[in-house]
Amino acid sequence: MASLAHELHVLVALMDRRAETLLARSGIGLTYRRYLAVLTVSRLDRPTQRELADALGTSEAATSRMVAGLAADGFLEVGRAHGNRRELALTPEGVTRLRASSEVLGDRFDDAVRAVGADPDHLLHVVTTISTALRKD
The missing domain is CATH 1.10.1220 (Arc Repressor Mutant)
Structure with missing residues (x-):
């Protein structure tokens, strides 16, 4: 018997795999997970790392590792927000990669x-x- 939750899970997995394949073939240099992080940073307009983690539905530890990688690759700027929070913004290269990835995924x-x-x-x-x-x- 079909289950809505299971079918949605399968659909999302298929969509993620297809997007991953398209981005890998493009040579843009973003995985689908990294694309989602960059896209989310652009939509939230200077979110904190915690806000990004919440929006992506990932742990803060996983988000911290992804942010570090994206910053090291020159796609994200990490600045100080209030307290010990870190504010995120796309670099010009991050904007370029986001646009290119969005065109590939269409x-x-x-x-x-x-x-x-x-x-x-x-x-x-x-x-x-x-x-x-x-x-x-």
Whole structure:
């Protein structure tokens, strides 16, 4: 018997693998996980490392290692925020890599959703609503 949770898990795994393959073939130099981190930093506009970890759904330790790698590669600037928090921002090279990666990934998932007769905007609304509810628990 099919389970919604299981099918969503499989879908996300398939999407992640496909994005990883596309980015690897492009030679841009970002894995999909690193792309998501750079994308999230750009969307949150100078988040702290903790805010980035929360947005990515990863531990602070894992996020700290990723931030260190992205900073070492010249994609992120790490500055001091209030207290001992670190504020993150994209470097010009980070912006360039983000744009290039976004072009490679494009609207492939939206196109796949349309191909099965569904509306990507409606699906986005449903998924966002569920994610928001689950974050509150």
